[in-house]
Amino acid sequence: MQITKQKINIKYLVVFMLLLNCCLVYGLEPPTKVVAKDAPNDAGGNIDIFWQLSVSDPTLEGYHILRRSEPEPEPVAVGFIGRGRNSFTDEGTTDGVKYSYQVIAVQESEEAASEWSNLVSSKPQWFHTGRINVIVFTFIFTFLIVFYINRAKRGANLFVRKIAGLLAVDEAIGRATEMGKPILYVPGLTGISDVATIAAMNILGEVAKKVATCDSQLIVPNTDPIVFTVAQEVVKEAYTQAGRPDAYKSDSVYFVTDSQFAYAAAVDGIMTRERPATNFFMGYFYAEALILAETGASTGAVQIAGTDSVMQLPFFIVACDYTLMGEELYAASAYLSREPLLLGGLIGQDWGKVVIVAVLILTSVIGLLTNLQVLKLF
Numbered sequence: 001m002q003i004t005k006q007k008i009n010i011k012y013l014v015v016f017m018l019l020l021n022c023c024l025v026y027g028l029e030p031p032t033k034v035v036a037k038d039a040p041n042d043a044g045g046n047i048d049i050f051w052q053l054s055v056s057d058p059t060l061e062g063y064h065i066l067r068r069s070e071p072e073p074e075p076v077a078v079g080f081i082g083r084g085r086n087s088f089t090d091e092g093t094t095d096g097v098k099y100s101y102q103v104i105a106v107q108e109s110e111e112a113a114s115e116w117s118n119l120v121s122s123k124p125q126w127f128h129t130g131r132i133n134v135i136v137f138t139f140i141f142t143f144l145i146v147f148y149i150n151r152a153k154r155g156a157n158l159f160v161r162k163i164a165g166l167l168a169v170d171e172a173i174g175r176a177t178e179m180g181k182p183i184l185y186v187p188g189l190t191g192i193s194d195v196a197t198i199a200a201m202n203i204l205g206e207v208a209k210k211v212a213t214c215d216s217q218l219i220v221p222n223t224d225p226i227v228f229t230v231a232q233e234v235v236k237e238a239y240t241q242a243g244r245p246d247a248y249k250s251d252s253v254y255f256v257t258d259s260q261f262a263y264a265a266a267v268d269g270i271m272t273r274e275r276p277a278t279n280f281f282m283g284y285f286y287a288e289a290l291i292l293a294e295t296g297a298s299t300g301a302v303q304i305a306g307t308d309s310v311m312q313l314p315f316f317i318v319a320c321d322y323t324l325m326g327e328e329l330y331a332a333s334a335y336l337s338r339e340p341l342l343l344g345g346l347i348g349q350d351w352g353k354v355v356i357v358a359v360l361i362l363t364s365v366i367g368l369l370t371n372l373q374v375l376k377l378f
Contacts (some may be wrong), residue, residue: 029055030112031063031086031103036120044095044124049088051114054105057083064104065090068116069097080106093122141352148351149344158347165304165322166335172302173210176277182217183207184276186267186292188283188307189260192226195330196308200283201227201234202333202342203306207280208238212247219270220253223263228255264288268295281305281320282329285312293319306332 031051039046049065060083066075067090078090093099098119105112127135152158176183185207187200204220211218220235222228232253239248256266268291271279279296281289281303289312296303297319305316306324316323324332334342 028105028107028110028112030105031114034101034103034114034117036099036101036117038120038122039089041125041128041130044122045091045093047090047093047099047101047120047122049090049101049103049117051086051103053084053086054112056105056107056112059107061106061108063088064106064111066102066104067099068102069099070119071097075102095122095124097121137352137356140355141348144351144355145345145348147344148347149341152340152344152347158343160331160335160343160346163324163328163331163335165306165324165328166332168302168304168322169207169336170210172278172304173207173214173216175302177214177216179277181277182219182274183211183278183280184267184270184274184296184301185218185220185280186282187220187222187227187231188281188285189223189263189288190284191224192230194284196284197224197227199329199333200306201230203280203282203329203336204231205234205238206333206336208235209242212239212242212244215244215247218252219274219276221256221263221267221270222254223256223258223260225255225258228253260286260288261291264291267292271295271299271301275299276301279303281307281316282324282332283307284309285316290315290319296320 031054033052035050037048037050039048051063054060054063062080062082063085064077065079065081065088067078068075078092079088081088090099090101098121100119101117103114105114148158173183185204187204188194188197190197192198192201208218218235220231222231232250235253236245236248236250239245257263270276272295276299279301281292281296282305285292285307286309289307289309293303293305293316303320304322304324305320306329307313307316308326308329313323313325331346333339334346337343
């Protein structure tokens with residue numbers, strides 16, 4: 001038995017030596033069938049190169065990739081990859097220029113070059129085929145939003161769930177009017193480019209209309225110069241729409257400072273001096289959130305807050321009477337104004353989310369059933 005095993009081992013050794021001898025006799029083999037293609041699903045500037053591995057691949061150090069173009073026929077090295085790999089992406093091409101590629105097998109001091117590939121040029125694609133799901137959901141979202149905007153314009157009674165903080169706006173403004181005290185509106189501490197600030201400006205417009213109708217006093221201190229300018233125009237336009245342009249006071253909306261805690265101190269001073277009956281905190285807030293809310297609570301004011309800042313929501317929830325959380329802040333302007341464009345967009349987005357959730361549940365169930373079928377086979 002041992003003699004037989006030795007004979008088999010000797011045979012394998014002889015075969016290995018013959019293969020090694022062939023490699024030494026015939027030399028290093030180059031890679032073959034080099035093909036260049038424009039890289040798919042990109043913005044251009046990329047070409048993919050593929051080839052068949054060299055017969056000598058196990059003993060190679062790797063492959064050099066050379067490139068030449070019609071305007072520059074002199075070959076240029078564009079990359080090097082290790083053995084065992086048969087593809088490379090050239091990311092430095094110019095769209096519209098035709099290129100050809102050569103792959104060189106490298107083994108210590110020896111090299112073996114392939115034939116030059118076909119000519120190819122890179123170009124951008126109009127659509128990423130791997131993102132068909134995105135365009136499908138985009139069409140669905142667009143259809144739903146347009147559909148519900150048209151329904152809202154035709155006077156359909158669209159349902160929006162009740163938001164306690166917004167239902168209390170009329171009552172809070174009415175209370176301030178009865179008490180003869182002002183209404184304080186704080187539009188957050190971020191710039192006009194922040195979505196929370198934009199939502200705060202929309203809500204300010206609706207609040208200002210109700211304040212103008214009730215003939216109350218509105219105070220809007222600002223920490224950003226651009227937001228201050230926008231807030232002035234929003235309040236002025238709201239008074240005009242309410243039919244009370246004469247009641248608008250330009251000094252009711254003003255700039256305080258762009259320093260975070262200096263602004264917080266100034267607003268706290270307004271609360272303690274003017275004793276507003278209602279405080280609105282709408283927009284994005286930072287560490288000053290609790291300082292403002294606690295000071296307002298100590299004066300006995302009704303406080304309605306709204307922010308998408310997850311870190312500050314707990315402070316507003318504890319210190320304020322009503323708090324709009326996350327998307328409720330964005331929905332507030334549509335909820336208060338019932339303007340068809342805003343309302344239809346809000347309902348359409350909600351139904352779009354329902355579609356996404358339904359698809360997630362359906363695909364999860366299908367995946368679960370598929371896995372169960374696979375397990376049964378075993």
